[in-house]
Amino acid sequence: MKQAIGSAAQQEHGMWYAHRFLILRRLSQSLIILLFLLGPVFGIWIMRGNLASSTVFDTVPLSDPYVFAQLLFAGHIPEANAIIGVSIVLAFYFFVGGRAYCSWVCPINMVTDLAAWLRRKLGINAHTNIPKRLRLVILAATLLVPLVISIVVWELINPVSMINRAIVFGIGYGWLVLVAIFLLDFAVVRNGWCGHICPMGAFYGLIGKVRLTKVTAVNREQCNNCGDCYMVCPEPQVLKPPLKDAKEGVSPVINDSDCTNCGRCIDVCAPDVFKITISSN
Amino acid sequence: MARKPVKKTRRQFMVNTAQAACSVGVVSSLIGGYAANSSASDAQALRPPGALPTQDFLSACSRCGLCVQACPYDTLKLASWLDNAPNGTPVFDARKTPCEMCDDIPCVPACPTGALDPELTNIDDAKMGIAVIVDRESCLNLNGLRCDICYRVCPLLGKAITLERRQNPRIDYHAILEPVVHADFCTGCGKCEHACITEEPAIKILPVDLAKGKIQDHYQLYWQTDQAKELEAGPDLPKLNIAKPESK
Ligand code: SF4
Ligand code: SF4
Ligand code: SF4
Ligand code: SF4
Numbered sequence: 001m002k003q004a005i006g007s008a009a010q011q012e013h014g015m016w017y018a019h020r021f022l023i024l025r026r027l028s029q030s031l032i033i034l035l036f037l038l039g040p041v042f043g044i045w046i047m048r049g050n051l052a053s054s055t056v057f058d059t060v061p062l063s064d065p066y067v068f069a070q071l072l073f074a075g076h077i078p079e080a081n082a083i084i085g086v087s088i089v090l091a092f093y094f095f096v097g098g099r100a101y102c103s104w105v106c107p108i109n110m111v112t113d114l115a116a117w118l119r120r121k122l123g124i125n126a127h128t129n130i131p132k133r134l135r136l137v138i139l140a141a142t143l144l145v146p147l148v149i150s151i152v153v154w155e156l157i158n159p160v161s162m163i164n165r166a167i168v169f170g171i172g173y174g175w176l177v178l179v180a181i182f183l184l185d186f187a188v189v190r191n192g193w194c195g196h197i198c199p200m201g202a203f204y205g206l207i208g209k210v211r212l213t214k215v216t217a218v219n220r221e222q223c224n225n226c227g228d229c230y231m232v233c234p235e236p237q238v239l240k241p242p243l244k245d246a247k248e249g250v251s252p253v254i255n256d257s258d259c260t261n262c263g264r265c266i267d268v269c270a271p272d273v274f275k276i277t278i279s280s281n
Numbered sequence: 282m283a284r285k286p287v288k289k290t291r292r293q294f295m296v297n298t299a300q301a302a303c304s305v306g307v308v309s310s311l312i313g314g315y316a317a318n319s320s321a322s323d324a325q326a327l328r329p330p331g332a333l334p335t336q337d338f339l340s341a342c343s344r345c346g347l348c349v350q351a352c353p354y355d356t357l358k359l360a361s362w363l364d365n366a367p368n369g370t371p372v373f374d375a376r377k378t379p380c381e382m383c384d385d386i387p388c389v390p391a392c393p394t395g396a397l398d399p400e401l402t403n404i405d406d407a408k409m410g411i412a413v414i415v416d417r418e419s420c421l422n423l424n425g426l427r428c429d430i431c432y433r434v435c436p437l438l439g440k441a442i443t444l445e446r447r448q449n450p451r452i453d454y455h456a457i458l459e460p461v462v463h464a465d466f467c468t469g470c471g472k473c474e475h476a477c478i479t480e481e482p483a484i485k486i487l488p489v490d491l492a493k494g495k496i497q498d499h500y501q502l503y504w505q506t507d508q509a510k511e512l513e514a515g516p517d518l519p520k521l522n523i524a525k526p527e528s529k
Contacts (some may be wrong), residue, residue: 037348053345053393061393067343071394074340079395084344135302141308145316147307151339153316156368161344165359165369169346173362 005120005231006268013270021263028104036168051105051164052155053085061085066203067161070154074146090207096260096261098208102194102201103234103262107163111178112194112234115185120231127190132237139199139206159193160200164257191234208257212278215259216264217243217252222271229265229274239265253279282516284314296312319367327410327469327486329357330380331401332390335490341396344369351391354381373409375471375486380409382436405437410446411470412442412462412484419431420483422458425449431473431484442473443464460484464493 009018016023036046036054048055053063063078071078093101103109118124119205142154155161159177166174184192194201217223220243229243230236238256244251266274322338329348332338348371349357356378360366382404389397399406412431412516414420421428422444432496435442462484471486503512 045478048350048391049345049347049393052343053347055347055393063343063345063393071341076337076341076394076396078341078343079393079399081393082395084469085393133301137304138308139304141312144305145309145313147342149313149317150336151316151320152342153312155344156319157312162362163471165344165346169349171361259444 005228008228008270009268011270018267021267025104025110025262026110029107029110029191032105033107033167040168048163051169052161053082060088062089065090065207066200067152067155068207069143069203070146070152072153073143075150078148093204093207094210095212096255097211097213097259098204098206099201099260100208100213101204103260106160106169106200108160108178108181108193110199111182112185112191114183116232116234119185119190124186128188130192130196131195132271134196135199136201136212138197139202142199154199158200160198169261178189195234205229205257208259213261214277214279215261215263215274216277216279217254217273218275218277219271219273220244220252221229221244223273224271226270227269228268232264232268234264282479292334294522323489324488326370327375327471327488328372329371329388329397330382330404330407330409330468331392331397331399332384332409333396333398335488338396339367339370341394342370343394343396344371345393346371347391348388348397349389353383353387353472354378357388372432375410375474376471376482377475379471380407380468381474382407382468402504405468406468407468407470408489409471410488411464412469412471412524413487413492414460414462414472414483415487416436416481416483419479419481420460421479422460423483424456425451425457427458428478429458430476430478434472434476436470436472437466437468441468 006018027204032051035047035059036050041049046057048058051064052067053061055061061081063082064087065267066087067084071082074115093275096104130214145151145153158179159174162174162177181193182224185194189196211237217239223243229239232240235256235258238254238259241250242252242254261276263274320335324335328338329352329449333341344359346359349359356371356372356373360370360372362368362369364372366372384404386401386404386407389399389401391397392399414423417423429444432442434445440463442460442462445461446456446458449455449457469486469489473484474482474486476483503509506512
């Protein structure tokens with residue numbers, strides 16, 4: 001009988017070690033929320049604003065490149081403050097990988113991870129096939145429409161921003177979209193939101209085409225074909241070539257920029273095939 | 282034989298491109314329609330000081346809430362989905378919490394994108410909206426009482442609101458002191474709407490677009506033309522001999 005996903009790694013490495021990236025990611029996600037909440041709730045102003053734009057210690061500006069791109073396409077040239085903020089953030093994601101936003105920062109990730117986890121636990125396989133490039137289509141539309149009508153549009157409905165605002169500014173009803181995303185991922189489309197629809201993820205995927213940090217199947221010859229990494233990966237299509245196509249001369253580095261650098265494959269792999277690596281290729 | 286697959290791929294390529302373009306079109310129309318609709322609701326929204334005109338504001342604001350957090354009086358809020366303003370943009374409700382017109386206008390420099398115009402340095406120049414007596418029938422002063430509250434609380438007292446004395450037609454020997462708002466000076470801070478003592482305020486702040494009319498450019502108001510001085514001096518007419526009321 002097939003063992004539960006990741007249990008081989010847990011037996012091999014112990015409970016904590018086999019969840020190390022998951023734990024680090026949860027810490028990172030919670031820390032970011034906490035930093036934004038410290039100000040409004042306790043009056044400790046380390047961070048002001050939200051993920052769209054913020055300031056650290058009232059000096060260092062940060063701005064989200066996707067929101068910034070929407071402003072640009074709507075015809076607004078933002079102030080220097082936001083330009084500096086966007087440059088800092090872009091530089092950061094050049095190091096850690098664009099879609100590290102998705103797995104280490106984005107507040108929605110906890111919900112979509114929960115849905116994916118429940119699916120695995122309950123053995124739910126319901127899946128409606130929608131093309132993964134739908135998110136690129138939506139991304140294109142969210143930049144095209146502002147170009148035509150000079151209004152930022154995606155931020156009117158962007159669940160990622162809405163949840164972030166809901167957490168920091170306590171805005172009701174934003175929670176409804178969380179429920180919608182959970183249900184979509186839980187029972188309609190596997191990795192439905194992040195893997196098929198969210199243009200923010202698509203955008204960070206595009207800027208992640210150039211990145212330093214990548215996951216590499218360094219010990220791919222040790223792979224015992226248990227398939228656990230495919231099961232936990234939110235973008236499993238990125239895994240196969242580096243893992244399995246050694247004969248075709250494919251590099252063991254996961255170069256596909258849809259990889260979110262979440263490290264779940266590293267966690268669940270008993271023979272320790274994967275490593276986080278720095279490579280510019 | 283060798284050519285066929287090439288043709289096929291080219292055809293396939295064109296079909297794929299057309300499909301992608303059409304998908305973008307479909308999604309664009311949907312979200313574009315929604316956006317256009319929801320920005321129409323913006324007509325009601327009162328924006329922070331220095332906010333750019335509606336269209337520019339909606340292309341500039343990143344919905345970060347830095348202005349909201351900079352306001353020491355908790356005046357500003359980020360609109361939620363159900364508010365009468367595009368989701369996530371900063372607004373205030375004058376009846377609940379008006380703008381206190383801070384001297385240093387902390388909300389404006391907090392804005393990283395320039396959606397709040399950094400050129401605004403004197404809060405008296407702000408144009409968040411314009412106060413309008415929306416209901417002459419319920420304004421106490423217009424009913425001949427002496428309320429004067431809106432006039433008293435106005436930070437630009439005597440400029441943005443004045444009390445104009447006129448005769449009370451009901452009781453000839455009493456006056457009506459009518460509060461009159463002067464759009465040139467009113468900043469739209471909302472202190473008057475906040476303070477208005479009637480159950481529903483008789484004076485409300487309307488966004489400038491709603492509050493102001495406009496005359497066509499071809500109308501020339503003589504006092505705004507170059508010849509204003511000349512015309513004001515008036516023609517030299519012979520003095521008429523008018524009987525004046527007798528004075529004691
Ligand atoms: S795909 Fe979108 S929602 Fe999902 S983690 Fe990335 S940014 Fe967040
Ligand atoms: S001027 Fe002062 S009171 Fe008015 S919105 Fe700005 S910070 Fe708030
Ligand atoms: S600070 Fe500027 S960009 Fe941020 S919410 Fe306020 S107006 Fe919008
Ligand atoms: S909104 Fe009212 S209180 Fe404020 S400046 Fe205008 S008239 Fe005065």
